[in-house]
Amino acid sequence: MATGKYLRWKDAQGNEFRPVSISGTELLNDRLLNKSTGFSYEEREAFNLNGLLPPKPQTFEDQLKRAYQGFLSACSDIEQYLFLRALQDRNETLFYALLSRHVEEMTPIIYTPTVGKACQEFSHRYQKARGLYVTADNVDSMGEMARHFAGKEIKIIVVTDSQGILGLGDLGAGGMGIPIGKLSLYTLGAGIHPGHCLPVALDVGTDNQDLLNDPMYLGIPKKRMKGEAYKLFIDKFVQQTKLHFPKAVLQWEDFSKSNAFNNLAKYEDEIPSFNDDIQGTGAVVLAGIIGATKIKGETLGEQIFAVYGAGAGGVGVADQIFAGLLKEGVSHQAARDRIFILDSQGVVFDNREGLDEYKHRYAKPVSLASDWQLKEDNKADLSELIDNVAVTVLLGCSGVGGAFKENHVKKMLDYTQRPMVFPLSNPTSNCEALPEDIYRWSQGQAIVATGSPFDDVEYDGKPYRIGQGNNVFIFPAVGLATIVSGVKKITMEMFTTASFALADYVPQQDLDEGCVFPRIGELKAVSMHVAKAVLKQIQETDPDGCMCGKEIDQELAAHMWEPIYLPYRRV
Numbered sequence: 001m002a003t004g005k006y007l008r009w010k011d012a013q014g015n016e017f018r019p020v021s022i023s024g025t026e027l028l029n030d031r032l033l034n035k036s037t038g039f040s041y042e043e044r045e046a047f048n049l050n051g052l053l054p055p056k057p058q059t060f061e062d063q064l065k066r067a068y069q070g071f072l073s074a075c076s077d078i079e080q081y082l083f084l085r086a087l088q089d090r091n092e093t094l095f096y097a098l099l100s101r102h103v104e105e106m107t108p109i110i111y112t113p114t115v116g117k118a119c120q121e122f123s124h125r126y127q128k129a130r131g132l133y134v135t136a137d138n139v140d141s142m143g144e145m146a147r148h149f150a151g152k153e154i155k156i157i158v159v160t161d162s163q164g165i166l167g168l169g170d171l172g173a174g175g176m177g178i179p180i181g182k183l184s185l186y187t188l189g190a191g192i193h194p195g196h197c198l199p200v201a202l203d204v205g206t207d208n209q210d211l212l213n214d215p216m217y218l219g220i221p222k223k224r225m226k227g228e229a230y231k232l233f234i235d236k237f238v239q240q241t242k243l244h245f246p247k248a249v250l251q252w253e254d255f256s257k258s259n260a261f262n263n264l265a266k267y268e269d270e271i272p273s274f275n276d277d278i279q280g281t282g283a284v285v286l287a288g289i290i291g292a293t294k295i296k297g298e299t300l301g302e303q304i305f306a307v308y309g310a311g312a313g314g315v316g317v318a319d320q321i322f323a324g325l326l327k328e329g330v331s332h333q334a335a336r337d338r339i340f341i342l343d344s345q346g347v348v349f350d351n352r353e354g355l356d357e358y359k360h361r362y363a364k365p366v367s368l369a370s371d372w373q374l375k376e377d378n379k380a381d382l383s384e385l386i387d388n389v390a391v392t393v394l395l396g397c398s399g400v401g402g403a404f405k406e407n408h409v410k411k412m413l414d415y416t417q418r419p420m421v422f423p424l425s426n427p428t429s430n431c432e433a434l435p436e437d438i439y440r441w442s443q444g445q446a447i448v449a450t451g452s453p454f455d456d457v458e459y460d461g462k463p464y465r466i467g468q469g470n471n472v473f474i475f476p477a478v479g480l481a482t483i484v485s486g487v488k489k490i491t492m493e494m495f496t497t498a499s500f501a502l503a504d505y506v507p508q509q510d511l512d513e514g515c516v517f518p519r520i521g522e523l524k525a526v527s528m529h530v531a532k533a534v535l536k537q538i539q540e541t542d543p544d545g546c547m548c549g550k551e552i553d554q555e556l557a558a559h560m561w562e563p564i565y566l567p568y569r570r571v
């Protein structure tokens with residue numbers, strides 16, 4: 001639990017209280033300690049708050065009511081986002097209590113899809129400082145910057161360089177919205193104390209010309225740092241992080257594909273870290289596929305997979321499917337043979353010049369297509385792949401809205417009664433197909449999941465709930481398990497375990513109705529279930545290691561933060 005200013009103590013009678021040493025406006029301006037109108041008469045007296053608040057203290061429930069009214073009176077999704085962010089910056093306890101009472105309604109506001117718009121409009125909507133902006137000019141002084149967070153014991157950092165924000169691309173300094181949103185889900189979903197969370201934006205410039213042309217742009221108005229200079233900068237950032245935030249787990253988020261793979265490979269043995277787009281996405285998608293195979297009464301090894309989009313998400317998904325196939329006993333070669341990846345040039349064949357390193361393992365021999373009818377020799381697009389290969393699982397990680405068409409889904413029905421069609425790209429406008437179209441094209445037979453949230457769809461008089469295949473069902477749990485256990489390396493096996501645990505969580509009734517993911521409203525229960533499974537695996541893999549002799553439930557409970565007010569006593 002939190003140290004320093006945010007301690008929880010018990011007195012001799014067993015009454016819990018928080019020892020607080022600050023007072024007056026300093027206390028009201030501390031987002032982790034502020035109770036605002038919730039300070040009692042006694043606390044107002046003890047903490048020098050007289051005259052600083054409207055006279056009548058309010059109950060927590062009334063504060064929540066007022067906050068919810070404020071949320072509802074905001075007239076658009078972005079206004080609601082700004083309302084919630086402002087509340088978060090004033091009073092985190094109230095913010096998380098409100099969120100936890102309205103998870104389904106508010107997650108799409110603080111997270112995908114609205115957070116995408118907030119990142120795009122960042123410079124025009126900026127309100128208050130949060131997190132760290134690390135640049136080439138200040139990276140060497142991270143020690144000094146870290147002092148602002150002294151006493152908070154940073155345990156989880158989500159960092160982006162903003163080059164691949166969702167499917168929206170390079171958003172420069174505006175990408176900061178993503179670490180802030182992801183970390184809110186760490187607290188909401190995994191109970192991590194908000195004081196332990198640090199959002200970081202690495203501002204290395206931007207290649208987004210619209211931002212560079214915008215006089216209001218708040219980031220460094222220069223082209224992106226690249227090559228050796230970029231690598232050196234990232235290295236400095238990691239070394240400084242290890243030094244000044246020695247307890248932190250590092251989550252890489254929304255880096256462009258090559259940097260995503262390179263940074264992960266370079267540092268995963270050096271600092272407990274993972275790339276959410278690669279590994280979190282891989283695990284969540286495998287879970288959905290496992291659920292769908294249960295619906296179909298088939299195995300993973302009976303499927304043929306087309307992963308549309310061969311970047312961080314797509315190759316991460318391919319890697320995790322590969323691991324799932326191996327776990328089922330399928331051979332390396334047979335597993336590779338069943339996974340096709342496509343990028344902007346179509347199916348990845350081995351005749352490509354300058355093929356990116358991370359795509360090699362799924363490149364298919366071009367001879368495979370020798371008898372395919374192709375518009376262009378040795379090149380196959382998605383239609384041509386599905387015309388020639390009995391694809392049963394179609395996964396979208398391309399960021400290309402509307403890329404999945406009727407002919408793709410219809411053709412899959414020739415190969416299987418229940419095709420899996422997961423358009424996973426975010427935000428909503430980048431989704432490869434609308435769920436209602438997929439149901440129409442497949443006469444309700446497709447098993448559908450999307451990355452962004454969608455309302456239920458009615459087809460042929462029957463309602464369908466659209467499962468959200470989003471890494472939110474994985475990263476808070478894996479991050480929590482890492483923090484709780486103190487493991488030094490986050491492994492592929494931890495993600496595979498998380499994936500099977502998530503699949504296990506989905507009740508048979510949901511599967512019967514064709515839905516392979518839990519409701520977002522269950523995020524906390526899901527995260528606890530998945531984190532437990534990962535902790536168990538850590539314990540079993542290394543019985544003498546960091547989880548030796550520890551009771552998992554107790555360890556988890558000791559890390560849980562609840563958004564409630566404790567009485568304050570002056571120290």
Ligand SMILES: NC(=O)c1ccc[n+]([C@@H]2O[C@H](COP(=O)([O-])OP(=O)(O)OC[C@H]3O[C@@H](n4cnc5c(N)ncnc54)[C@H](O)[C@@H]3O)[C@@H](O)[C@H]2O)c1
Nearest residue numbers: 166167309310311312313343344398399425426451470471
């Ligand atoms: N649901 C989730 O949890 C989740 C997780 C991660 C990423 N995503 C989404 O996946 C998308 C991609 O993210 P990323 O981080 O992998 O990006 P990325 O840039 O690393 O990869 C995008 C890939 O799509 C390919 N592509 C682009 N245009 C294409 C086209 N016309 N046809 C086929 N392929 C094309 C690119 O070549 C690249 O291989 C984004 O929209 C993102 O929101 C979703």
Ligand SMILES: O=C(O)C[C@H](O)C(=O)O
Nearest residue numbers: 112166167277426470471
């Ligand atoms: O942020 C999300 O909603 C999921 C994922 O990390 C993405 O980049 O799209």
Ligand SMILES: [Mn+2]
Nearest residue numbers: 166253254277
């Ligand atoms: Mn992401």
